[in-house]
Amino acid sequence: MKYNFDEVIDRRNTSCVKFDAVSERLGRNDFIPLWVADMDFLSPPCVIEALKKRVEHGIFGYTFPSPEYYRSIIDWLKKRHHLTVKKEYLTFVPGIVKGIAFAIDEFTEKGDKVIIQPPVYHPFRIVTEGLERQVVNNPLALENGRYRMDIDGLKKAVAENDCKVLILCNPHNPGGRIWSSEELAIIAEICYDKDILVISDEIHADLALPGYHHTPFVSVSEKAAQNSITFMAPSKTFNIAGIVSSFAVIPNIDIRKRYVGYLEKRELNQGDLFAYTAAQAAYEGGEEWLDELLKYIKGNIDFVSDFLATHIPQIKPMVPEASFLVWLDCRGLELSQKELVSLFRDKAHLVLNDGTMFGKEGEGFMRMNVGSPRAIIEKALINLKNAVNE
CATH class of the missing domain: 3.90.1150.10 (Aspartate Aminotransferase, domain 1)
Known part of the structure; x- marks a missing residue:
């Protein structure tokens, strides 16, 4: 190596x-x-060198995301995930868990119900309960040492509860499953028809191991694209979690306007120059x-x-x-x-x-x-x- x-x-x-x-x-x-x-x-090394070069400039004033920053994300998603996105679909978010919290805050009210699929990344539950929403569990089924989605259980949960959001972990943490396009399409169909917004945490998307390929939720159908917010980041991929550099992908213009509007009112969609520098360098030179x-x-x-x-x-x-x-x-x-x-x-x-x-x-x-x-x-x-x- x-x-x-x-x-x-x-x-x-x-x-x-x-x-x-x-x-x-x-x-x-x-x-x-x-x-x-x-x-x-x-x-x-490309990330370390880019940060060194930026530090050596010596002035760290106000900044904004450059066209090259956006282009690096667009090109990466196209090459690694066969996902075509436009610049306007993208927005910086200061961390994926925070991004999920912002979405719950904007698209639900106190007391509303949010679906999660345990065992699953614990902040899904913590953030939902912290914002005074109700968690509806749709546990995964464990069969032959591998998890699968309990679609019948999901349909039952949706039928019995007025749910507003489903938080999807794709790929799954902690089980490491890459959900199939068929599984994701079923989720998209159920949630679209019931007006349940899908929030897809895809922070491990780039870490598909040899022999496997990640499928972005937004790519599986038009219903998925028009009823979702997908969160991604270079943080896990390139070991730069301490440099907050996450982003959201939102094709639906109405969902995007609401979400970006929420961020703009609170100045939450403004990254720092090291976040933009590190992310661009990683996507351009880290493959x-x-x-x-x-x-x-x-x-x-x-x-x-x-x-x-x-x-x-x-x-x-x-x-x-x-x-x-x-x-x-x-x-x-x-x-x-x-x-x-x-x-x-x-x-x-x-x-x-x-x-x-x-x-x-x-x-x-x-x-x-x-x-x-x-x-x-x-x-x-x-x-x-x-x-x-x-």
Whole structure:
């Protein structure tokens, strides 16, 4: 490989949530952190060089998104996802979770109902409840170690509740599923006919692993395009989560006017110069780096799968189709969730995400971030093997 993903870089004492917040929250710092969803790899050289060049200019005044910034997004979506968008479809948002919150705030009222599909990224629930809306759960079905959408359950939930929004996780976090165009088209049909706005979180879109291809929700049908807000970002893809550079794709002019109007009234659609610089550089020059990263991540996932099958067969990984997150089915250990968390944290000295964070459907599971050098992953698994054996 041209890029060295085996390099171990010390991230401690950089105000890094993944490392530095652990000791603050847990009172110890003897953990291998495999939780927060960013990676331990250097960002692409093209991003680092673009930021250096901008810093060396030395003046950091007011800024705006350049035509080249928009063109980099448009070209990237066309090349990587076969998605054709116009400049006017795009707007900067200061983070995808914030963007989802803004959409809920604008398109629903207090007490309105919002559908989520657990186990799923926990801010969907937290933001909805925080804005005093009601969560309607449409749990995913787990079959043969893989999630599928419960379409019959969705139809029942829609029939029994006056729902205003469905928040879609595409690709799915924590399960790593890339939803098929057929599944997405059914969602689009149901929600369009019932006037339920689809908010599609596609932050892991670019992280489809070798052999898989992400399908943007907006691309599956005209009903999907005309009844959705899609959120994307280079943050997970190029490991620049600390540089907030998300954007929304909104083809429907009426939805777009309302959403952009909400942002403009609060000056929420104005990014900083580093966000624009980093995003443009990543999309223009980061493809080779990304392709190598995905091969390395796939190698890490294979390593985890082989190690667990050989040494801890009670734990079965749900092999993801996208992202650097692995959903571990630990039910074979026959532990309570409290005992399971303690096994990882207190005995193996690992910090993973507790599966119940993603809903009660996550009981018996843990989420593992494998976006680290393989030596770190190996050490973590050895710790876990020893803890289980003890």
